[in-house]
Amino acid sequence: MNSQWVAVIVTSVLCYAIKYIGHAIPEIWLAHPRVQRITNLIPIVLLSSLVAMQAFTTKTKFVVDHRLAGIAVAIVALGAKLPFPAVVIGAMATSAIMYRLKI
């Protein structure tokens, strides 16, 4: 078996184990109000930083490019309460146009 398959299989197994462990942690550990407040905040902080990484970095370097216009359109669309598909398609179309125009 080559090294690519080793990496593919081992990472897949470990990542599933992580997902499962999260679900299997006994509820009693999570009953404390402080733990509740923190676990409630966790998806927010992870997703916010994920947006920052996906929209404004390339290979871990801070970059501002065509993606900024796409994200700006998404935020304006959200503020205008447009339906979800319009938000995403608007962002994708804007980003693609900016990219093709080399802005």
Add this chain to the structure above:
Amino acid sequence: MSVKRDSLSVGLAVGAAGIAFGAVAVADHFTVAQACFLSLVLFSGASQFSLVAVMSAGGSPLSAIVTGTFLGGRNGLYGVRMAQILKLKGFKRALAAQITIDESTGVAIAQESSEDQRTAFWYTGFGVFFFWNIFTLLGALGAKAIGDTSAWGLDVASPAIFCAVLFPRLKERKLLIAGVLSFIWALSITQFVPAGVPIISTVVIAAIIGWK
């Protein structure tokens, strides 16, 4: 049902980005079978992209495994949150674990009632799983035909979706502060730390803000 409609549109939009993964994996000398295996079994976009990127940049399998696993770490934290909402046992829990990713958790927590949260989790999770796998295969087979995925806006599909799931949640003040701080923090340190650290380290921000 707008919860189902929204969940499935996330599934389609994010799943379509699977075409980028399939294409990138094959362009980086992985086989079509390896690309499909990753989408089926690993099923976590950031981990999949990083694994392929590390190995194609000449990294060892160990460094690819560590980076991919580290980026998958947040799914465990999502699992902790989702378990409280889903309350599952046995086979259903094992199934829910596999589709516990950014999108299924994000769309679920954006809902008001716990019934809608559960519906959103399953529909988004399976929607992404279905389309992500189909598009991975298409992308891997057609790697050369698609060319540059940025030219089709696929690079903003995912961040735009996360903006949409975060937006309604950020009306609450503590959540807004946590979100903005995490955003700034991640961009401030990204240049100086390995991939994945800017994201997972924001758990500290959640701990500090949630402490009192």
